[in-house]
Amino acid sequence: MMCIVSFAWKAHPKWQLVAIGNRDELHARPAESAHRWEDSDHLLAGRDSRAGGTWLGISEQGRFAVVTNLYGFGTPRPDRASRGDLLKDFLSGKGKYADIAAADYADFNPFNLITVTQGEARVHTNRPDKITKPLDHGVHGLSNGSIHQPWAKSPHLNEMLGQWIAKQSDDPVMLLDGLLDRNSYESRDPSSPVIQSDPEPENSAIFMCDPIYGTRCSTVVAIDHDGNGIFIERRFAPSGSAIGQTRLSFAWPTPG
Template sequence: MRSMCVVALAHQTHPDWPLILIGNRDEFHARPAAPLAEWDDGSGIVAGRDMQAGGTWLGAHRPSGRVVVVTNVRGAMPDPAKESRGALVSDLLRGEGRFADPAAEDLPRFNVFNLFAVEGGAARLLTNRPVPLVMPLDPGIHALANEPVDAPCPRAERLRLALEATVAAGSDPEGLLDTLMAEDDPALFLRGDVYGTRASTLVAVSASGDVRMIERRYEKGGRPIGTTALTFRIG
């Protein structure tokens, strides 16, 4: 799973929404995926689903409020013998399974990735490029794309600044979905016919535990094909 390619996280900074996660998933248009929904397996996961490998790139866990997102990292050929990054996300969301609480030494088992995991008032960065790392994140605004975490990435910085402006204004984070597909900013939204942006997703969790998730989906050429908006309470 190639996974989402640019994402920004506001952790404990917005006056109304202590967690805001916003990002674009870029993928081959031919790869099948199910829209955002609560999974029917009793796991409590609310996410889109990669129908080829069975995992997800971004999701929330309704009972606990956990939120996890993964990106791939450019410059490395995928190894089919490695563990699924989508399974890593699913286990982290459920809080159970082989990869529910991975240590740094577990991370080389996966193809290269960057990942944000948020639970309660704590957030972590997990990555295995350039070195395996599990690191707590301070309150603030953080961004990832498909570059190693020690490399500058204009795409991630563009989204980080947009999220920073939303937080500074105390604005409704839903407007960030328009930023993600702005016609005048091709760095964030890829309009390819074979490979491109498949979905823009917002997760916003309020201080009282109300969750808003919105997914806008696109087909080749960046043409909209549907939107799902869900609201629920943690627990």
């Protein structure tokens, strides 16, 4: 799962969508880097080698999705469906969860989710209740906290993306450096609970450098108003050093 995402929707003069974020995970968990999937060649995403799903992806049929864990609701149940399958089915357009509006969110452990389809961006969550609602034009953030009470680091990443937009910068590659922030940000609500069993504390950094559980990759996705898109993934070793980068080009359908 991704652990922090900032998402700009129709807020930039060139780019209709800009999404940036970090995926934090056990370094020992195997995963494929971002690529065009052979079984759905319109789908671009990384892939979890164990469960088969993804944490962030693009379909050239005009869909986007990114999911984060949601902490604070107990230990995840291993018998539930993989949240990566929700994205895989939605993005590929086939499978039990292809119709995101009809998906039973009770099948999954807690999550936050942003989707784009048919020209509309929406945010979804399944704890404490199922919520799905449209996103206005602007910058929005997801973390491992509630969509109503995001973790303290989330506004800082949103601010960085907002400043990039305000400068009308047109090179999204520059945003990768902002995802390297290792500062810890204290919760604005001192009474906010931190579940000590969770691998990522609430006051963690945007970039987590840890030899066991840390930032595995940084991702930037940008799609311009003509539907031309880029997908950039930078990968990291347990030491925090960069070990590879992938850049993919794609195209969304243009409005008829």
